[in-house]
Amino acid sequence: MEFTEERLAEGCRRGEAAARRELYDRYAGRLLAVCLRYAGDRAAAEDLLHDAFLKLYGAFDRFRYRGPGSLRAWLERSTVNLAIERLRSRNRRPTVALDEGRLPLVEEALDAGAVAGLSHEVLLRMVGELPEGYRTVFNLFCIEGHSHREIARMLGINEKSSSSQLARARALLASRVRAYLQSQEP
Structure with missing residues (x-):
């Protein structure tokens, strides 16, 4: 049976094993990528993905189909929310102390062409x-x-902490991208 998004959501709402299996097969890869972005390592991301699917399967009564793509958007948003919830439960504040003197902001912009050549995995x-x-x-x-x-x-x-964390993240990423690109030069 071919599942449309709407039929897939309805089947999951009713607890149909075939619909749940199809949901997992169709979206696990995409949701694992979301989990990897927040968890930081594969093992933690796989645990988060497992928990996300368990939570999602039990939450379909709250999903409303709003057209093509709405199921995927709901799944991704729910997974992000679970990742944030996990961070908040693990730490009172999921931020790191900023050491203003050790990580300077990068003034020099990265070459967009060089960055575009990096693989998604890297x-x-x-x-x-x-x-x-x-x-x-x-x-x-x-x-x-x-x-x-x-x-x-x-x-x-x-808000200032959020802005500062982002600036520091960008600076650290830029530094790491530069080092990686230099290590790849012949």
């Missing part, structure tokens, strides 16, 4: 290696498109 690994607070703010701002006000509310921090 960039994902670099983001995953960021300190937890930097990584979380970077993902919420750059990937999810949230404002610093929204991020501050979600993480229980102030």
Whole structure:
């Protein structure tokens, strides 16, 4: 049976094993990528993905189909929310202390062409290696498109901390990208 998004959601709402299996097969890869962005390493991301699917399967009564793509958007948003919830439960504040003197902001912009040549896997690994607070703010701002006000509310921090965490994340990523690119030069 071919599942449309709407039929897939309805089948999951009713607890149909075939619909749940199809949901996992169709979206696990995409949601694992979301989990990797927040968890930082594969093992933690796989645990988060497992928990996300368990939570998602039980939450379909709250999903409303709003057209093509709405199921995927709901799944991704729910997974991000679970990742943030996990960070908040693990730490009172999912930020790292900023050491203003040790990580200077990078003044020099990266060459966009050189960065575009990096593989998705290399960039994902670099983001995953960021300190937890930097990584979380970077993902919420750059990937999810949230404002610093929204991020501050979600993480229980102030807006200036969110902005500072993002600047530090970008500086650290730029430094790592430069080092990687230099190591690849013949």
